[in-house]
Amino acid sequence: MKQNPFKYGELSSGANFCNRKEEIRRLHAGFRDGQSIILISPRRWGKSSLVNQALATYNGRLISIKIDCFGLRSSAEFYSTLLRSVLQSTSTKLQQVADTVKSYVKAFIPFIKYGVGEGEEIKISLEIPQDKMDVAAILDLTQKIASARKIRIVLCIDEFQKIAEWSDGKSVLEKLRSHWQKHRDVSYCLYGSKRHVMASLFADSSQPFYRFGENIFLQKIDWSEWVKFLVHNFQRTGKRIEEAIAAVLVEKVNAHSYFVQYLARICWNNGVDKITKVILDAAFLELLNDHLALFQNMTKGLTSYQTNYIKALIAGEKQFTSQRVLNQYGIGSPGNIKRIETTLEDMEILDYSGENPEFCDPYFEPLFQKYFIENR
Numbered sequence: 001m002k003q004n005p006f007k008y009g010e011l012s013s014g015a016n017f018c019n020r021k022e023e024i025r026r027l028h029a030g031f032r033d034g035q036s037i038i039l040i041s042p043r044r045w046g047k048s049s050l051v052n053q054a055l056a057t058y059n060g061r062l063i064s065i066k067i068d069c070f071g072l073r074s075s076a077e078f079y080s081t082l083l084r085s086v087l088q089s090t091s092t093k094l095q096q097v098a099d100t101v102k103s104y105v106k107a108f109i110p111f112i113k114y115g116v117g118e119g120e121e122i123k124i125s126l127e128i129p130q131d132k133m134d135v136a137a138i139l140d141l142t143q144k145i146a147s148a149r150k151i152r153i154v155l156c157i158d159e160f161q162k163i164a165e166w167s168d169g170k171s172v173l174e175k176l177r178s179h180w181q182k183h184r185d186v187s188y189c190l191y192g193s194k195r196h197v198m199a200s201l202f203a204d205s206s207q208p209f210y211r212f213g214e215n216i217f218l219q220k221i222d223w224s225e226w227v228k229f230l231v232h233n234f235q236r237t238g239k240r241i242e243e244a245i246a247a248v249l250v251e252k253v254n255a256h257s258y259f260v261q262y263l264a265r266i267c268w269n270n271g272v273d274k275i276t277k278v279i280l281d282a283a284f285l286e287l288l289n290d291h292l293a294l295f296q297n298m299t300k301g302l303t304s305y306q307t308n309y310i311k312a313l314i315a316g317e318k319q320f321t322s323q324r325v326l327n328q329y330g331i332g333s334p335g336n337i338k339r340i341e342t343t344l345e346d347m348e349i350l351d352y353s354g355e356n357p358e359f360c361d362p363y364f365e366p367l368f369q370k371y372f373i374e375n376r
Helices: 021-033 047-056 075-089 094-104 106-111 135-139 141-149 160-165 169-180 195-203 223-236 243-252 257-270 277-290 292-299 304-314 323-329 334-346 364-374
Strands: 037-040 062-068 112-116 122-126 152-158 186-192 214-217
Touching: 021 037, 021 047, 021 152, 021 186, 021 214, 037 047, 037 195, 047 062, 047 152, 047 186, 062 075, 062 141, 075 094, 075 122, 075 135, 075 141, 075 169, 094 106, 094 112, 094 122, 094 141, 106 112, 135 141, 135 169, 141 152, 141 186, 160 169, 160 186, 160 195, 186 195, 195 214, 223 243, 223 257, 243 257, 243 277, 257 277, 277 292, 292 364, 304 323, 304 334, 304 364
Parallel strands: 037 186, 037 214, 062 152, 152 186
Antiparallel strands: 112 122
16 A cells, blocks of 8 residues: 655655755755755755755765754753763764774763663663763864864754753854864854744854855755645655646645645545546645634734734735824834834744745745634
């Protein structure tokens, strides 16, 4: 039996990965040259999948280390996670772990335990007291290993912007920058899901990571690439979708990577042989229903000013500070507009990085239309 080829909520790779050839080329160049890269885009645009695909298709000698800051709540957790990840990713045998610890982080020997798991993978546990945490030794470990083995290392950190939220976030960022900028054999691939926060970390001259590396602002995958991807993947799994219908599918979710896969998956499950417009429309209603609870949670705290601003945006208004728009939609004073926009951006309802404001999730506008405009 053929399996549904469309996946979401997990890393895409191989046949499930769509395009991004230019971004992969730039990542490969960074890996090769030791150039650090900052990858910035809204959430669920496929940053992690892109990094994974770039690493999987890189032909040179390279050790990759991956960390996700999403669940980390403090600098102590971060440093321990970093040390564990470096030791695991740079070792294929227990003796390698022992040699690395003895050579570069000898002071941690009493606090490190390691062994082999059920799948023959190396397992490492750390219990380092706060007063024994040698931050400098941890931060420089990648460079020492890379230099000694004459190999390049790339350290990939997801949700990097989370570090700035910690109580000592600013000082942590300062320490990272002061050490990492001296590393010649290690490149750092830093990415996160809040585009405006990530952009400020690397574009604000007062921030420690100002101009740390090459900035890649991830754009949406071109519609034509999505259409080819959809037609091919339906076809290779025994189902058909015409290019015109595939284009409508992409349009319904505004070419959002996560939701293209989401909607295509529903269509594949519901269609027998051929995906028709009727099947697509029903699938989109299913997508909206799936996200109704999330939409309700996002909108329950909206103020009347914020709600009215969204109504004006959906109506096609552009000049929000004009007296006509302010009076017609009840948005308040011109000075209120910036506060509204900042809040809606922080809530990840709207994205202001492009020429015009855009809803972060394609389900938001149709559900807002239904519950805040048509039903009122």
